[in-house]
Amino acid sequence: MAKIHSNQPTLQSPFAGKITEAQCQKLYWACLEILERTGVCLYEQEAVDLFKKAGVPVDGNRVRIPAGLVEKAFSTVPKNISMYNRKGEKVMNAGGNESYFGTGSDCLHIVDHKTGKRRKAVLQDIEEGMRVCDALENIDFVMCMFLPSDVPQATLDRYEMEAMLNNTIKPIIYVTTEFEGCAKAVEMAEIVAGGQEQLRRNPFAACYVNVTTGLRHNEEALQKLLYLSGKGLPFTYIPSAQGGVTAPMTIAGTMAVNYAGALTGLVLSQLKREGAPIIMPGWGGNMLDMKTTVQPYADPEKRGQAIDFVNYLNLPTFSLAGCSESKCVDQQAAAEAALTLFTDSIFGGNIIHDVGYLESGLSGSLSQLVICNEIISWLEAFMKGIEITDETLSLDLIDEVGPDGQYLDHPHTIKHFRERWYPSIFERSNYDGWMKKGGKDLGQRATERVNKILEEHEPEPLPKDVADAVHKVVVGK
C-alpha cells in the first residue's frame, strides 16, 4: 500500500503568542512616528553627522528620522548572525526562534554557595562561575556574572574579559564601562581568534550595549555602536527607559520609546556599515517598582510581547530570563526563575541572558545557576513536539499485549524508555529513598553539583602565548 496522507498539519513545538501581527504593526508605526515627530537626541557628533549626511533634519543634536530610512536599514541588516565558540565552531544562531541560554554580567555581590551568605564579588568568583558555565549542558554562552571588587576598578572590564577568555570556550557577551574597555575587549578577542578578519568571520564575542533611554543616546553607547558596526562585529543595543520614570507608565508607551531607540541604533549601524550585525532587545514594558524603586526582573507584564514584536520585525533578539528579585536561593528565586524561563522558551526568546540572577541583578549565585540549568532541561523536554503517528500509537502492540498483559519487560518498553525526561537534581524518590540520601533540599543538591564541577571540570585553556598576549592588554602592556 502506498502510504499517502493529506492535510496532516502537526506542531513541532508548543505555539504561543501574546500580541497579534496587527498589534505589532501598530507598535512599529508608533515607533516610526516617534522618530519622525519627536526625534532622538544623540550625544556623539559622528552619529549626528552620519544622519546629516543621509539628509535627515538635524537640530543641534536632535535628529528626526524619516520612516523610509528605517525601512531601508531593514533591507541590509542581517536577520541571522552565526555565533561561534572560542575554537571557531558554530554554536548559536542570533536570529529565529531557537533559544540559547546564558548568564548575566556584573553582579556586585555573590550569594556564596559555600556559606550561603551574601558578600562582595571578587575575580575568583568570575573564574569559578565561568568554569561552572563551561560544564553546564544547558548554558550556551557566558556573560561575566560578577563585578570583581579586588582589581583596579578603572579597568575592571578588561579583567572580566580575560577571566571569561581563559575559563570557557563558550561564546562571550561582554560589557564594558566606557568605550576604551570595548576597544580593549575587541583587541583581546582578535588575539584569541587569530586576527581581525578571523574574528569578524567567526565572531565568538559580542558586546552588550545599554543606552540611557530610547530617545536619549549616551556618548559611550554610540561610540561602541559606531566602532563595532565599522568593524562588522555583533553587539546588542538596548535602550533602558523605565515606565513611569523616563517613558510612559503604560507598557505600550514604554515599548514604543525603547524600540524607537533600538530602531535608531539599527539605522545608525547600517549608515556606518551596510550589513553590520546588530541584535535587538527582547523585553519590553520595564517599569520601576513604585514602592521599592527596584527595577523588577521577574515582572510578569514585561514577558512575551516584546519577543512577538521582534519576531514580527524578523531580527536577532536578546532577551532575559532565569532571574529573580529574591535576595537568596529560596522558593521565590526558583519560582521566578522557572516562570521567566518558561515564558521566554514558549514565546521563542532567542539569545536569553541573566540566567541565575538574584536580587534584581545585584547578586549572583552558582547554586541558582545550577537550578536554572535543571529548569532549562525540563523546558527542553516540555517544548518538544508530540508525535501522534501509527508508530507511536502502537495499536498492534496494544492488541498483542491485550487488556490483562503488562509492558514493563517488553522489548518495546526497553527500546523507548530512555526517550522520556529524567531529572538530575529535581528529586523524585519516595520519602524513605529521599531520607536515605540525606533528606536534602534543592538548594543543597544544587550546591553539591557546584562543588563537584569546581573539583572535577577543567575547561580547555588558552595556549600560553595567547593567554600572555591577552594579559598584556589587560594590564596595559
Place this chain on the structure above:
Amino acid sequence: MSEMKDIVNAVVTGDEDKVKLLVLEAINKKETASDIMNNGLIAGMNIVGERMEAEDMFIPEVLLAARTMTAGVEILKPHLTDTDSGGLGTAILGTVQGDLHDIGKNLVKMLIQGAGFNVIDLGTDAKPEDFLEAAKANNATLIGMSALLTTTMPMMKKVIEAFESAGLRDQVKFIIGGAPVTQEYADEIGADGYGHDAGSAVRIAKSLVG
C-alpha cells in the same frame, strides 16, 4: 487643632487645592505661620516619609504630596519669618562627579525640604570643590551625596577628603545613598549616615543634625 489634621490629610492625599484653601483659612483664623508649617505641612510630609519607608506608599503619590506641600508653603511664605522655615539648617545635596542620575536625590530633596531643611541642590556631576564651596557659602550642616554607578561611588570618598583638607570635616555630617552604596561603604569612607531608600533619608538626616 482639627484644621491642622485636615491640612495633614490633604498633604498625605496630595490634594493641592484643598491644602491651599485650608492654609488660607488657617491664616484667616489667626493660626501662626510656624504652627501651620510644623503641625500641618511638615507633619504631613513626615507621615509620607514614614509610609514610603514602610513601602506603604507609591513614589508618584509621594511626589504628589511633596508638590502639594510646596503649594501650601507658597501661600504661607509672606507670613513666614526667617526662623519659621529652614528650621533644621541647610543641606547641600548632589550627585557626585561623573554621574548623571538624579531621581533618588530629587526624592530626598523633596522629603527633607518637607521635613524643614533648607536645601541647596548642586544637581548632577558635582565636583568635590562644588560641595565645599556651597557648604562654606551657606553654613551647611548636612551634606548628602548620591551615586548610581560603582565607577562614580569612589568620588564620595574624595568629597569627604576635600572637607578634611579644608579643616571643615567637623562642621558637617555626611549622608550617602544610591543603588550600589551600602552601610559597609559608608563605614569605610567615614560617612555619618547611609539610607537604603529616600524614605529613610529624613529620619537619618534629622538624627544627625537634630
